[in-house]
Amino acid sequence: MRIQPFVNAGLRVLALAAAAGAVQFALAHGSKHTRAQLQAFEAAFMEQVRIGDLLFHGDPETEKQLGVSLSQTGMACAMCHPYGSDTHPYEFPKWQEQMGEFATLRDMINWCIEKPNQGTKIDGDSEAMKALEAYIYWSNRGSSLDPGRH
């Protein structure tokens, strides 16, 4: 699988669009956004979804690039969560029985990295965490919010 360089890819899309003169930047919400801007925002998001998808499916090169090691068992998240199923991002934050504490989605991502995957926990604000979060939310889009549900 070919991986494109992705660091700040979204911002690059914006910059390119601006350089081409196609976009007038709206720096606040005061002025209207152009279609091109909205597309660029979405592209920035989808790039994170794509990276998260690769991490979630255990792509070794993406792990290397982001300096993380999500699994030591040969298992990827997607092996137990196809299409991001049963990750329930729409239920957080909640009391997490397994941890015995009130937890966020990020806490539970890290818990699954450490327990079933025997991997190394990642920083809550890291690129890898944000990408995983993007993929998990994206694949569960349209689910109804139900925070606190067991």
Place this chain on the structure above:
Amino acid sequence: MNDIDRDLRERARVLRRGEQRADAGTRIDRRIFLHRSLWAGAAAGAASFGLFPLLNTIDMAFAQEGQSFRFAWISDTHLLPDDVNTRFVEKTIRAVQEVQAMDPSPDFLIFGGDLAQLGDPVELKLGKGILDELEIKKLFIPGEHDWYLDMGKTWVEMFGASPWKLDHKGVRLIGLDTVGQAPDYWSATNMSPQERMGHMATLDGSVAGAWAGLGDEQLKWLADAVADWPKDAPLVVFSHNPLYEYYPPWNFWVRDWRAVHEILAPFNRVTNLHGHTHQVLYNQFGKVRSIGMLATAWPWPYAPEGVPALTRCMVRANPGDHFDGVGWDKLAFAGEGVENEYVMWRPKEDAVFAQEPHDSGCADNINQRLHARVADRMWPY
């Protein structure tokens, strides 16, 4: 009407031909046994947890007509080399030891595929070594994880070719190959064997597609294999993938299920036992009863579109306990039909089926909507 609607309608039409409702007074327990009255036709019911038509548990009359025997199912061990994952090895060994300890001893073990994770001869050899410890007759059918590194070469050398048929104490046993007939997605792009295997091994991938199926040749073989068999005599069909359409995107189906149904339709006592879905699953199509077997490696979640109405869902697994939600199946054939006992390695032995919706792997997900992945599609998506 869009394609999905059309497909769902056709599925409903075919499956509900000659429909009969399940007897409301019956129930499914840890042991699944279906009363003879239920063989008469497919039962339809509401998909919701609460409305599940429960089926009867009847203690098996073992002395019946001298036709009783026990057997065991193990599948989906997904072995990786033992320096990569020791848990999978541990669980395979546990299943084999428990089968060995069955008293009275089972007549045979059926291994239902996905012995290896990436089709590596090292993995297959590891699996063979563990299974060789079991001193009973062993029957094998392949899973996709066993096949797509070398297109089944090592598998067939070690475990023999499928399909096969075998008559045992008045029951015709049939083992199918539902994995080896995937449409070729690898040649045109010059994929390496490892890449081909990688796509096959990704349940929710989009490259390999909905590959499971018997293929024309095997359909002909199947028709021949049952041609001489009396319509009221028992048939047990083993397959890696389920023989109906449950959820094609994860290959929880075979693409030629209509043709399979046509062939099996005249028979009154057919049971299909399948692997691949790694979950407690039950369905009936026509007169065929279909039971999903446990994996030893890990449980899969139920399909996003829901489960067959007749399925009573298993409990949600605890990801902190690698023995939870998995195990093997203890089976018996006694005069009337196949009885299955899920030997799930839970701390609380009796809690295989969820008692409450919030503990159920399917009823819990009422708020969940899921979408296919993107990273393995061609850019831009």
